[in-house]
Amino acid sequence: MSTQIAAITNVKTGAISEAVYEHPFIVRLCHWVNALALLVLVFSGLQIFRAFPSFGAKIPQKDLLHWPKAYALGGWLGGGLQWHLTFMWIYIGTGLLYLTYEIFSRNYKQVLFMPRDIRGVWPMVHHYFFFGPKPYVREAYNPLQKLAYTSAIVLGILSVLTGLAIWKPVQFSWLAWLMGGFHWARLWHFAVMWAILAFLFGHLVMVVLHGWNNFVSMLTGWKKDPEYL
């Protein structure tokens, strides 16, 4: 895919700046709908978890943690399930639309972490966490970003598969079996949620650090004054 670049002449000063079209419409649409669906799924999921906050036996029951009701969606178990079973379709729908678009538009080359990106991960980690020099950036996403986004996509797929295994442990018994049975699938589903939340935390920190132009690019598609041109 060839990148679309704009040369913008300032009408007042005549100065020329540049912008890159980083995020196609479908990607932006899926990003925001999926983000909202994810929030609903997390907080309704925690409501469901509240009904049996354990991964052990029912008798005797040992609770893992008591999640406060105020930070759960739906009011009660039935309400939480209604939100969860409604928004899972929106989550799956945008996920499938995104994946299909990425494959057919070949836009995945921008996001997908490939073996050749491995070399570039450490320099980025060194830069972000240990004040190392900033590596030269050639693409929209640096290797560490690609690793993070690719992981997030994999986690998204896992969240759906583990969810299907606990929603339909009989019809998808092979899926539940792969995860060690219904009981374990429930634990995996919970673990995948925390992994996604860990990604989300890092993602939001980076959005704040990278400033307004970067944030706007996920709304309009265009990133002004990109550092890699």
Add this chain to the structure above:
Amino acid sequence: MNLRTDSRQFKRINRRELLKLSPVLALGAFAVPRLQKPLLKTGLAFSDWASARLFRSGHLAPTFDDSELTPFARFPINGYDVDDPGVDLDNWTLTVSGAVQKPGDYTLAQIQTLPKFRQNTRHVCIEGWDVIGRFGGARLADFLQMIGADPAARFITVQCADDYYESLDMATARHPQSLLCYEMYDQPLTREHGAPLRLNIPTKIGYKQAKYLTDLKVSHVLEKAGYWEDQGYSEFYGL
């Protein structure tokens, strides 16, 4: 591909791209109190529709070895009000009505003349816990034949001694693992587990496993989905 533009036009381009995202705001409908309930009801109904499509009559629920059974003492007793509604076991009958050729009262002995099946299956509660229990009883499909149920009928509803009520779609009722259960762990049902007769439907969630059955009705339309369904749970909830 390159684009030459000026700052004013670029602003217009950006605004247009931003407006394209306005469909995202449609999700805000879920925040409107008046719309929230019907929208979630529709979402749950869609999930139920998909569940019914995913159900396969010939696909069996996983079964387990005796060594994997949850000990009987640790099989939870879940009732929505009382553990023992005081059923008169000596004079108990199951009252059959609706779209059947032979309505009337059926004794436990009559039900026990049907072939007996035993199975170790998983009981999954909507709360999230699960246990593996041993169940024995007659196939619901065999009983439906015994009472001459209309093959075109679509639902079964049951009434319980404790005012609980439940329903099943006919495809699930006719599933080979769907039992009119009168034994758990090879012993007659105890009162807390629903003596003398309960449902054991391994392809359904826990709240569908109604206990202390008193009435069974075969119908073409679903009049009452179930006690928990009326509180907001899924009507179908197949596993």
